[in-house]
Amino acid sequence: MDPAALADCLKTTSCVVTQVTSGLIIGMLLFLVAAGLTLIFGVLKVVNFTHGSFYMLGAYLALSVYKITDSFTLAVVCAGAGVALFGLVFERLFMSRVYGSNVLMQLLVCYAFILMMDDAIKLIWGAEFKSMGMPAAFQRPPILLAGGVIPAFYLFLIVIALAIGAVLWLVIARTRIGKVVRAAAHNPTMTSALGINTGLIYGAVFAAGGMLAGLAGALAAPVRSMAPGMGVSILIESFIVTVIGGMGSIGGALAGSLLIGLIRSFGSIGFPLFTEGIMFLFMAMVLVIKPSGLFGKDI
Amino acid sequence: MKRRGFAFDLGIATAVLVVLVILPILFPSKALIDFAIRVAAFGIFASSLNILVGYTGLVSFGHGMFFASGAYAFGLLMQKAGTSIPTAFLLTVLISAALAVVVGAICVRLKEIYFAFLTLAFQMLLHSLIISWQQLTGGDQGLMGGIPRPPFLGIDLSDQSQLYLFACATLVISLLLMRHLMQSPFGYTLRMIRDNAERAQYIGIRVWRMRLAAFVLAGTFASIGGIIMSLLMSGAYPEFAYWTISGEAIFMLMLGGTSAFLGPTVGTMMLLLLNDVITKFTEYYGLTLGVVILLFALVFRKGVADFVVEEWRRRFGENQA
Known part of the structure; x- marks a missing residue:
């Protein structure tokens, strides 16, 4: 614990600027992952605990494509597409079999x-x-x-993540596809009675969520090292984000991500060992006061 | 079907205890003794979680919190306060029960998935606290320096075979107590709340209070599992409070089955055995265990003990019809 160091940092603009930027990129990457998680929960009502592994897969796919083609753009695109495909297969072949049963079964399939x-x-x-x-x-x-x-890449990351978020919001709020997805989220039985293939929508939503996680993994690849098991910490953080922001709310995911990003970057100066604790404390407080999350609809 | 009472359970418990006492005499192996103590620790832990998951219908992702509180409270009491083992045992159980009252009072109001999240949050909060409070807990190194195990009543727990007997006795007594509680009217109230909480409320059951009671009970027994683990390892580690330990406990429940009382204990044995076997034969632990989990989740869809109980009911149920 070193609150003095934090107070010192807050006094100088240079430190504040550096920390805010680093908080922003942590937050924006987290937002991409959390947006996918919250999208899947919003429509399918399942928590995709493999989401961190999707992120990991995206990072590794990007690494390989980048090594072969030397093009970062291609690496990001391939990672997004690859993980989207993986998400689709995962949903159709495995997750779709445990929708009816309890949370434990879904948890187990994901854990496996x-x-x-x-x-x-x-x-x-x-x-x-x-x-x-x-x-x-x-x-x-x-x-x-x-x-x-502020490294140039950080600026690029923040802009591209915001752009992806904006596209996601536009698709869901303003297009016909978005309307169908919202209908399926609201009342799947009625939607399928109207002749819409909800299974297809579920698969597509899982693919979209996977794509977001894959993109985040690929975009993070230049600034983070990768190792097997790297998905767990990002899963836990994006999980906290979605609970704080409200399960199923994309705007909530953005707010929650930025909050967690800033807690992480300033916390690493003031109380490096307890930053995770602060995040969970925050999550517990939100759950106690408003279980549906800051931006979630009341249950 | 005729209801068998407490005397029947007591008989079985005694028989099992006798077998467990004879076992190391027939097969004197250090590995077996070590394995049995781990089964005792995790068996109590998994069975206590089943009070929540199987009987009350509350899926907790944060049950490891009480395993850790048991291990750490016991270890700290022995190391810093220098109490005797029975006193430390009793105090640890009381501390964990108090922790469960506080956490439970906040958590049990929430529905399903939110309850799971909140328990997870509390568990990880405890984990962060253990990591960051280095002077007291030793941080990520764990409670180092060994836990003193002074003899009491002629029992010396620093001797592995006596620890084995102590662990077996604790397992059997804890299971018997839990079994008795779950077969009592209180236990049936919990089942009713699981099946239909609204209806339970209408006939005058204070659902909130009953859920809290189950939560405290489960937390208390979980801490006993933690105590045994800390005795075995002669220390306590932050991994005890990490979310994976709760995940493992849930997997033990699913392997063994939640509907039979001994299911979790069977599941514990299976998972620990599986862990040992897999790590011995392959370095691809995750791939192998993952396939096994998928098999249970997608193909069998229930635990081993569930199959046994169903088969038993099918055979002997028909005789009586």
Whole structure:
């Protein structure tokens, strides 16, 4: 615990700027993962505990594509598409079999996949830490703002994540596809009675959620090292985010992600060992006061 | 069907205890003794979770919190306060019960998935507390330096074979107590709340209070599992409070089955055995265990003990019809 260091940081603008930026990129990456998680929960009413493993898969796919083609854009696109496909198969072949049964069964199926995917990654890519390295396009001097240092890649990350979030919101709120998805979330029986293939929608939503996690993994690849088992911490954090923001609310996921990002970046100065504790404390408080989350509909 | 009473359970418990006492004489193996003590610790832990999951219908993701509170409270009492083992045991159980009252009072009001999340949050809060309160708990290193195990009443728990007997006796007594509670009117009230909480409320049962009672009971017994574990490891580690331990307990329930009382204990034995066998034969632990879990979740859809009980009922139920 070192609250003095935190107070010192808050006094200087350069430190505040640096920490806010790092909080923002943690938050925006988290938002992409959490948005997928909350989307899946909102429509299918299941918690996808394999979501962290989707993120991991995205990062590793991006690494391989980048190594082969040397193109970061292609790496991100392939990771998104690859994980989307994986999500679709996972939902159709496995998760769809346990919708009717209790939460425990869904949890077990997910748990099995978390274990298997970690091992599969170990088999294919090896157990040691890997890193992608910064793509050439972003190897340029950082931007200086009020004494704080902002790497160019961070800016790119924040912008691209916001753009993906905006597209997601537009699709759900403003298109016909979005309308059908919302209908299926609201009343699946009625929706299927109207001749809409809800199974297909469920699969597509899972694929979209997987794509978001895969994109996040790929976008994070240049700034984070990867290892099998890396999905767990991101799963737990995005889980906290969705509970705080409200399960099923994309806006809530954004607010929650930014909050957790800032807690993480400032907490690492003030109380490095208890940042996770603060996050869970926050989650517990929200659950006690408003179980449906800050932006969730009341239950 | 005729209801068998407490005397019947007591008879079975005594018989099992006798077998457990004879076992190491027939097969004197250190590995077996070590395995049995772990089964005792996790068997109590998993069975206590089943009070919530199987009997009350509350799925807790944070039950490991009480396993950890048992291990840490006991270890700290022995290390810092230098109490005798029975005193530390009793105090630990009381501390864990108090913790369960506080946490339970906040958690049991919430419905289903939110209850699961909140219990998980509390467990991880305890985990963070253990990690960050280094002076007291040793942080991520765990409670180091060994837990003193002074002899009491002529029992010396630093001797592995005496610890084995102590663990077996604790397991059997705890299971018997839990069994008795679950067969009591209180236990049937819990089942009713699980099946239809609204109806229970209408006939005058205070659902909230009953759920809290179940939560405290489960937490208290879980801490006994933690005590045995800390005695075996001669220490306590933050992993005891990590969410994976609750995940493992849930998997033990599913392996063994939630409908039979001994299901969780059977599941515990299976999972621990599976762990040992898998790590011995392959380095791909996750892949193998993952396939086994999928088999249970998607193909069998119930635990081993559930099958046994169903088969038993099918055979002997028909005789009476």
